[in-house]
Amino acid sequence: MADLPWTEKYRPKSLDEIKGQNKAISEIREWMRSVRAGKVSKALLLVGPPGSGKTSAAYAIAYELGYDPVEVNASDLRDRTHLKYVVESAKAVSLLTLSRRLIVLDEVDALPSEGGALVSLVKELITKEGVPVVMTANNPYERHLYEIRSLSKVVRFYRLRWTTVLSVLKEICRKEGVKVPDNILRQIAVNSQGDLRAAINDLESLVKGSHKLSEVIGKKFGKRDVEADVFKVLTAVFYGENCYSAYLTSLNTDVDPDMLFRWVEENLPYVYKGRALSKAYDYLSYADIVRSRIIKTNNWKLLVYYTQLTTYAVCTAKEAKPQGVKMKFPEIIRKLATTKELRTKTREFLSRLAKELHLPTKTVRMEIVPILIADGKREGRIIKRLERDLGLREEDIREILEDLEENYKLEIRG
C-alpha cells in the first residue's frame, strides 16, 4: 500500500469524495438511478479538462453500483475477436464476485481511428445488452465522437478552482503526516491550473525529496529568502515608528520594487482602516503614476520616489498603532497568473469575432457574447456555425464562454 503513487492512494472511492464537481455528480446520480431501475438507454460520457475527476468518477460509479469495472482500451477495440469476448463477458455476471459489470472506456477522444468500433461497441452493449458504459474525454467534440455524443448522456466536469486543489493537498499532507508551508501548497495549487492529478504529483515529488521543490518555489519567489525580506520590509512599514528606517530597510533588501508595491497594496487594508487607509492609498496611487512616468520617459531616476512613496509615505499614514495580522501573498498577481492563458485565448476569440462582424471588441463583449452563452445552453447552433466558419474548436469556444458566463450570470428560462 505504501508504494502506491499518491494519485492512486488518494483516489476517491465514492462520488461524494470527488471535490468541486457538484453539478456533474448530481447528473451522474440521475443516470445511476436509471441503471439501477434496469433502464440503461444511454452511455455516460464524462468530459472535462485533465485532473478534474472524470476517471475517478467512472470507478466510483462502479463501486457505488456494486458492479465490477472492466476497462476496455484502444488495443481491445482494434482486435475484433477480443472485442467479442469483452462483450460476452460483460453480459455475464462475474463468477468470482457475483457482480454485474460496467464497461469503462478512458480517454475516448484519443482514439480517432477506432471511432467505428467504438460506436458499434457502445450500441451493442447499451441497446442490446443493457450493460452500462462510462466513457471519459477531454474533448468531446472530436469528429469521431459525433455519434457517440448522441448515444450518451454528456456530463461536464469543470477545471477545479485552486482553492479546491489546495484543500485536497492539505488533507493529503495531514494524512501523510508531513508539514509543507502553506505558501508552497498554495503555489502548487495555483500552478496546477486546476489539474488535481498534476498537483498531487507535484506535492508527492516535493515531499519525497526530488528536485521539484526549488522549481516550485523558484517560479514565484525567485530566491528562497526573498519572502523573508518582504516580511521584514512590510513589518517596518506597517508597524514601525521610524518611517525613515522602514525606507532604509527596503533599500537593503533584494525585493523587486514592483513586487514590494503589490505586497504593500495587498496587505494595506488589513492593517490600516478608514482615513489612514485612504491616505496611504493616495500615496500608492501617486507612486503608480510615478511608475507610469518611469516607463513612458525611461527616466529611472524617478524610481527612488516610487520606492519612497511605497514605503516611507505609506508608513507615515497610520494613525493609531495598527493591529498585527498575517501578511498575504498579493492576490492580484496570483489572479493574473492563473488565468493568463485563458485570458489570452478569450482576447483572441473576441478580436477574431470583432473582425468578422465589423464591430469593436467591446461591443462583441457586451452584445454578442450574451447571445453565444444563451445559444450554448440550447442547441448550440451558432457555436457550431462558428466552429465551421472560423475554424475554431467548439471545446475552446465553450471554455471561453463558460469563463465569461460566470460574470454575466445568465439564467435560462423555459
Place this chain on the structure above:
Amino acid sequence: MAFELWIEKYRPRTLDDIVDQEDVIRALKGFVEKRSMPHLLFAGPAGTGKTTTALALAHDIYGSEELLRANYMELNASDERGIDTIRTKIKDFAKTAPFGDVPFKIIHLDEADSLTADAQHALRRIMEMYSATTRFILACNYSSKIIEPIQSRCAVFRFGPIPEEAVRERLLMIAEKEGVKYTEEGISAIVYVAEGDLRRAINLLQTASAMADEVDAKVVYRVAGLAHPEEVRGMINAALKGRFIAARDMLRNLMINYGMSAQDVIKQLNREIIASKSIPDNMKAQLMVFLSEVDFRVTEGAHGDVQLAAMLAKLVELGESHGGPSLD
C-alpha cells in the same frame, strides 16, 4: 460570411438595400456612378449604419466580393495599440496598387474620435501620404472630436438615430423570418432600450429569443441589464458601508474576469453615483471633484486597479463621514 448572427445575416449588402439615412445614401450613390470620391467622415451615434454604409459603398464601387476583400481594409482605432500600429497596418495595405480594375483602395477607420489630437495629426499626414491610391472613410460618434484639418479634408456625413418606427419594422421583419415568438410589449421594450441603435436592438432580440421561448418585456429588460453589471453597484455599496476588502475583490473581479477597463468602471461608477437618490447632494459634489481626479490618474498611472482601489478607500472614508449611505 453567412453567419447565424442576425446583425450579420440581415446586414444590407448594397446601398440600394439600405432603407434609412436616405440623404446620405443619395449622395454616396453619386460617388459610385462617377467611381470617384473624396475622403469621407461618417459621424453619428452607435448602431445607425456607419459601418454598414461604408461596406455597402465599397461593395458597390468594387462590384464583387473578391475585389472588396482585396481592396477594403477595416481598422478600429480603439482596438489598435496606438497610432504607430495603425500607421504600420495602413502602410502595409496601401503601399501596393489597388487590385483589379478599381479606382482606389478604401480604408475604413472606425472610432477615429478615440484617437488623441496628436495621433489625429499623425493620421492626417498618413492620409495625405497615400491619397494617390487610397481613400479613407473615418467613422466617429462626435465630429467635434475630430481635428479641423481632418474634417476639412473629408466630406462629412451625419447619421441620425434610427427612428423608433424603423427599428420596430426591422425587428418585426427579422422575428418573422426567424420564427421568433414575441409579445407586442417585448418588441416595444427592445425599441425603448435600444434608443435608436439598430444593431443593439437586433442583438437584444437575438439574445432574448435565445434565452426564452417567447420574447416579452420581462426577458428584454433582464437581457438589457447585462451590459451594466450589478457588480458595479455591489462594489460601490460595499465601499460605502466600509467593507473595503470586499469592494476591492469585486473590483478585481470586474477587471480581470469581466475584462472591464478602468475607464469603463469609472464611467459606470459615475453614472450610478450621480443618479443615486439616496446619496446626499453635498457628498455627490465632493465625489465629483474626486472622481474627476481619479479618472485623470487612471490615464496617467500604470495600473488602473490601483487607482480605482485608492478611490474605493476614499469612498469608504466618505461613506463613514456620511453615515454609510447606499445607492438606493
